[in-house]
Amino acid sequence: MMMVVAVLCVVASSPAWAATCEGLSSMTIANGAVTLAQTVRAGEFRPPAGRVVGTASAADAYAQLPEFCRVAATLKPSPRSGIKIEVWLPMTGWNGRLQVVGNGGFAGTISYAAMARALAAGYATASTDTGHVGPVPAKAYENEDVIIDYAHRAVHETAAAAKAVVKTFAGNAPTFSYFNGCSTGGRQAMTAAQRYPSDFDGIIAGAPAMYASRQFAGQIWIWQATSTPETAMPIEARRVLNQGVMAACDELDGVKDGVLENPQACRFDPQVLVCKPGDDPATCLTPAQGAAVTKVYAGASNPRTGEKIYPGLERGSELGWLTNPVGDAVGYFRFRVFGDPNWDPRTLNFDADMARTIGSPSNLLFDANDPNLTPFTSRGGKLILYQGWAEPGIPPGHVVHYYNEARTKTSNADRSIRLFMVPGMGHCGGGNGTSAFDMAAALDGWVTTNTPPASIPASRVRDGKVDRTRPLCPYPQAAVYKGTGSIDEAANFRCGANQ
DSSP: OHHHHHHHHHHHHOTTOSSOTGGGGGOEETTEEEEEEEEEOTTOOOOOTTSOOOSHHHHHHHHTOOOEEEEEEEEOSSTTOOEEEEEEEESSOOOSEEEEEOOOTTOOSOOHHHHHHHHHTTOEEEEEOTTSSSSOHHHHTSSHHHHHIIIIIHHHHHHHHHHHHHHHHHSSOOSEEEEEEETHHHHHHHHHHHHOTTSOSEEEEESOOOBHHHHHHHHHHHHHHTOSTTTOOOHHHHHHHHHHHHHHHGGGGSSOSSSOSOGGGOOOOGGGGBOOTTOOGGGSBOHHHHHHHHHHHHOEEOTTTOOEEEOOOOTTOGGGOOSSOOHHHHHHIIIIISOOTTOOGGGOOTTTTGGGTTTOGGGGTTBOOOOOOHHHHTTTOEEEEEEETTOSSSOTHHHHHHHHHHHHHSTTHHHHEEEEEETTBOSSSOBSSOOEEOHHHHHHHHHHHOOOOSOEEEEEEETTEEEEEEEEOBTTOEEEEOSSSOTTOGGGEEEEOOO
16 A cells, blocks of 8 residues: 555656656566666766776767666576666656667677667667676576577566566556667577567567577688688788779679679679789789688588588678687587587588587577568568678678568568668678668657658768768668769669669
8 A cells, every 4th residue: 555655646746657766676577576776867877897888989878878767687587597687767758669679799798888879769778688697608508597598588588577667667568669689689689570579569680690500600611711821811811802802893883982782793703813923912812812712702511512501701891801710609619519618610510510500409599590470570560680791790691591581481571571781881880881870760660650661871980970871772772873973972872773
């Protein structure tokens, strides 16, 4: 009875909310408990000690945050679970929506910077560490309960808990619930769409690591191809290669701008750059390097059967190629596949070892590659996929393949799924393309009006200034130059047939 009286008093003094922020500390959450509920004054949030703050821009974003209610909880859906989550609710200016944000790499921490962006845009927002502390593989694969939490359960439990917090605080559930993630967050997005199709009304999946059992093998293939002293591709060699690609293919899309609108239309053969007698070694590749580059573009395959395992990197991505083995891939093989923390990525055999990776049901837990999204779309769910064509970590050819397949296997696909490929963009951002855009605004507009985005405004920011704008076009369309005006202004481009 006392609690009811308290709530009524709050409503009378603050009609915007049904409960005080601090009062949320006593609310009941399924499979867990609230551990913190406090009001954070405008500009005063700082990530907890020991957590990664991120870039300077992330710190600036925290300083610009409005006043909000910060709720932390620990969820235990299984005996060995310990899923940490946070839910932030703006004290003013709430848009009525919830945006759950994804993780990167092995997770292990709350995605504070992504939460800050969502909160600043008016969303209630939530994030999870996925059930372990620290972005290291040994923690992510510690036991089967933790593995399941990391693979899919943590985001589902976070969504349920966050909706409960919002409903208790606001007096009603969020009008729409969204998920927004890239890389591991992209895998989490696709997992939500496939395993838990009723969790979200709209989903953004950037550079989705959704076919882990094959993707990780493909990443090791790329690293193996360039890991010896003879085949190594230092930045000088990659510049030579990239210049060769651009000289051959940059103008295929009708404009010379340093990016490829459709790298898959580029047929550049790296063998033309192999040094001939008398060539300056600084301007060409060694035969070993030329052979390595051919393998990188081709992607992983079984050397005995010829079976394609995973696509390679695209032409135009060379400046961002990694020189060390991908941590996620190595950790997956060490702790999930082989159970050997000292496993050497140089030893992966793309014939003999594949039965233990792409052929083992126990290793498919991290795959979210089902092209039939009908359970999600039949509820009215909307999905935006996006990835950079110059991606150096997760080869983008797979998201194109998946999208094409999903369009044939999913009911209402034309009204429910869109793919936006970003020319020149690297992994979740960066690169030479227009990698600054607002996918969340595009998704929200689509969900609320039922009209899919015909294009998404994008810009390239250098030294803090916008120096190029372009429309991002729904695949298979691409930005087509109209023939006049600056190539750095979006108004001079239209979305049309790809080259």
